[in-house]
Amino acid sequence: MKNSPKFGVFGGGSWATAIVKMLTENLDEINWYMRNETAIEHIRTQDHNPNYLSSVEFDNNQLNLSSDINEVVANSDYLIFAIPSAFVKRELDLLTESLEGKVIFSAIKGIVPETSLIVGEHFNQEFNVPDENIGVITGPCHAEEVALERLSYLTIACLDEEKAQIMADHLQSDYITCKTSDDVNGTEYAAMLKNIYAIAAGIAHGLGYGDNFQSVLMSNAIREMKKFIKKVHKMKRNINDSAYLGDLLVTGYSVFSRNRMFGNMIGKGYTVKSAQMEMSMIAEGYYATESAYKINQEKGAKTPIIDAVYSILYQGQNPKSVFQKLAEKLD
Numbered sequence: 001m002k003n004s005p006k007f008g009v010f011g012g013g014s015w016a017t018a019i020v021k022m023l024t025e026n027l028d029e030i031n032w033y034m035r036n037e038t039a040i041e042h043i044r045t046q047d048h049n050p051n052y053l054s055s056v057e058f059d060n061n062q063l064n065l066s067s068d069i070n071e072v073v074a075n076s077d078y079l080i081f082a083i084p085s086a087f088v089k090r091e092l093d094l095l096t097e098s099l100e101g102k103v104i105f106s107a108i109k110g111i112v113p114e115t116s117l118i119v120g121e122h123f124n125q126e127f128n129v130p131d132e133n134i135g136v137i138t139g140p141c142h143a144e145e146v147a148l149e150r151l152s153y154l155t156i157a158c159l160d161e162e163k164a165q166i167m168a169d170h171l172q173s174d175y176i177t178c179k180t181s182d183d184v185n186g187t188e189y190a191a192m193l194k195n196i197y198a199i200a201a202g203i204a205h206g207l208g209y210g211d212n213f214q215s216v217l218m219s220n221a222i223r224e225m226k227k228f229i230k231k232v233h234k235m236k237r238n239i240n241d242s243a244y245l246g247d248l249l250v251t252g253y254s255v256f257s258r259n260r261m262f263g264n265m266i267g268k269g270y271t272v273k274s275a276q277m278e279m280s281m282i283a284e285g286y287y288a289t290e291s292a293y294k295i296n297q298e299k300g301a302k303t304p305i306i307d308a309v310y311s312i313l314y315q316g317q318n319p320k321s322v323f324q325k326l327a328e329k330l331d
Helices: 014-024 037-046 069-074 085-092 119-127 143-147 161-171 184-207 211-232 242-253 258-267 272-278 284-299 304-313 319-329
Strands: 007-010 030-033 063-066 078-081 103-106 134-138 152-158 176-181
Touching (some): 085 284, 103 119, 134 184, 211 242, 211 284, 211 304, 242 258, 258 272, 258 284, 304 319
Parallel strands (some): 103 134, 152 176
Antiparallel strands (some): 134 152
């Protein structure tokens, strides 16, 4: 695209890899930061990420790979962060380059644990990035389906409609459909909460609950999400839109969902530690559960599903007995 801003992607995982793939459809040059030097060298020589979505082949003429976060920030106008939320502070502690004038989009589905803030709020409060320069890239979309070039949908949220549209234009392709929104906080909280509900769906499956219970669980989850988000960021929104309900459903039901996989292992009797060790990818919902539970201690929304997942993951309660009690509260 002519006169395009320069884009930088931060992260070496599946979602970062998928975003780089999307951008290569529309840009001749992308700056890509990842900490892993071995992975960088592999991409340079073998044209694919050795650890995530390895079927995606890149043209290295389009990529400026670097393990220096400051170099990528300095050379980019639009910054897309796709780092697991648990590692956001660690990565940003390396930052010495100014973020003044940079447009920041979060593709992170979680809360920064050290500040208990969603990523957009973290950049605003900790780095003084103005609200109009902060956006969110959310689903419903799976990195694995992007790799397969299956038709997928994204919601791009930003208070500045022009910046949201610029991001949407650069991610859109024959297999990616983008829509824009001004509900930055709501879509980001929804992206965090749906991972918790996906863990709940996985636990239910691991315990042997069937499709009927799963449908009731998801029906209750979207209503619980609406109550939670209304408490933390009240504005007019349709919770049945794709960014909320659609993202919840794809994460709760898909075989690609790492959070559902994590929950399934817990339901089958794995300990939290053993499930984490067996998975090669981060289940964002694990960290989000603690953060959401603590936030809601102040906000006071009725969240029996979040409470149930928290009691299993962080209080060591028995999944079978917790879900027997949860089933009595669902309708």
